[in-house]
Amino acid sequence: MSKPKVLISDKMDPNAARIFEERGCEVDVKPGMTPDELKGVIGDYHGLAIRSSTKVTPDILDAATNLKVIGRAGIGVDNVDVPYASGKGVVVMNTPFGNSITTAEHAIAMMMALARQIPDANTRTKAGEWPKKDFMGVEVTAKTLGLIGAGNIGSIVASRAQGLRMKVIAYDPFLTEDRAIELGIEKVDLDTLLSRADFVTLHTPLTDETRNILSRERLENAKPGIRIVNCARGGLIDEVALKDCLESGQVAGAALDVFAEEPATDNPLFDAPNFICTPHLGASTTEAQVNVALQVAEQMADYLVNGGVTNALNMPSLSAEEAPKLRPYMALAEKLGSLVGQLAHGSLTKISIEREGAAAELNGKPITGAVLAGFMRRYSDTVNMVNAPYLAKERGLDVSEIRHDREGAFNTLIRVTVETSSGPRSVAGTLFGTQSPRLVEIFGIGIEAELDGDMLYVVNDDKPGFIGRIGTMLGGHGINIGTFNLGRRDAGGEAVLLLSLDEHPGAEIMTEAEKLEGVKTVKALRF
Secondary structure: OOOOEEEEOOOOOOHHHHHHHHOOOEEEEOOOOOHHHHHHHHHHOOEEEEOOOOOEOHHHHHHOOOOOEEEEOOOOOOOEOHHHHHHOOOEEEOOOOOOHHHHHHHHHHHHHHHHHOHHHHHHHHHOOOOOHHHOOOOOOOOOEEEEEOOOHHHHHHHHHHHHOOOEEEEEOOOOOHHHHHHHOOEEOOHHHHHHHOOEEEEOOOOOOOOOOOEOHHHHHOOOOOEEEEEOOOOOOEOHHHHHHHHHHOOEEEEEEOOOOOOOOOOOHHHHOOOEEEOOOOOOOOHHHHHHHHHHHHHHHHHHHHHOOEOOEOOOOOEOOOHHHHHHHHHHHHHHHHHHHHHHOOOOOOEEEEEEEEHHHHOOHHHHHHHHHHHHHHHOOOOOOOOOHHHHHHHOOOEEEEEEEOOOOOOOEEEEEEEEEOOEEEEEEEEEEOOOEEEEEEEOOEEEEEOOOOEEEEEEEEOOOOHHHHHHHHHHHOOOOEEEEEEEEOOOOOEEEEEEEEOOOOOHHHHHHHHOOOOEEEEEEEEO
16 A cells, blocks of 8 residues: 655754655655645545645645645744545544643734833833833733633643733633633633723734724724734734724733734834734744754644544544544444435435444444545545535535433444435444444344445345345346345335445446336445
């Protein structure tokens, strides 16, 4: 089996290439390529490792016919078209924790520089002045720091601020009371935070909900003399309103490492009073750049070689340790999804995936993704676990996941049910020997079958002679039967027959099968 090929297209710590090679990947390091040059070679690679320079556009993704994963050494993925990559079935990873300490420390440094006006004092002192009387700073001790966002970086800032004897309050819709107590901070709403905080630091991604979260109205209604630090993302603050508030004194000072438009070579804030800035240096330490490069190489190699998924933005996480255990379940889930997708007809608006027994104890997201990948193959021949949820969402498919604590007739079971115009249709499967997927129920009828290769699905009346008739018909066309799998509701009632065939039955055979005495439904399947 050939090794996965990875392209590193931005400057990165050389140890990243070493990690790829040690973990079983071929790697090429080609920083500085033009978009056309990248487009010309990307089709040869399974993985693309980048920082902020490479722009992964739809054109690049269209040319990346073998690409499985994009790894961003850093947090922001503004340079990657994540939705388009998802539609192409490409996993997009980042390294959200590799530069957390570095960014948090930069926020604290900016806060201290702002409190003591260090940049202006430095500039004027070097110019030959001695402006001691012009710089009256403020202490941070006993002041209130307001965090907008209390995730990984925000929590580190809180810890450092507490070491400076500051009181910390936070606004974060996802912060639980228990977590706030654990961090030693007070959870408040945004208006309360802005009315009480002496300093505010922002630690939230840029989304439709957070864009201009510090709007003109909020800045004007904040505590007079507030000082603001943003080392997170540009666009979180209304920059024009911030300048006006700095000039009026409503905001006593602001320190920004990020801007709405970057590179920020010309910004109205540059001539505002009590304003300091840096050129997006939050992650710029030797330690951070080494950490994110090594981390992205480890994550991508684990995915390409072992199937582990870590810090993916468009796919549930799946550790390298989990992957071997989940792999047979995912194979079973994909086959069940494919089966119900091939057999269910009409308008399909809802699908549910139930897990019970041992399956209920596992990470359910990859199992759901595998079911959807199998199911959605009726709509796309390029579907996989990454893009299947997006295809399902595009088609308005309601997906539900149900976990049962009970253990039934099987030690482990996955059931897939779709709602059709004729009512629910359900199939279920288990694992034999913890590895071998088996169908055990189809539309309420118990049956044991392997789902593999070309198969023929038949619903017929349970009457003597039928098996002989269909066997004779297939034999007459030179088609060999691999396995016979039978099930029925009750004696003389409706029966199900699943045959594995050595070749796919053509239209002529299907037409003849439909005319056999006792046949209600016949369908050619392929797995």
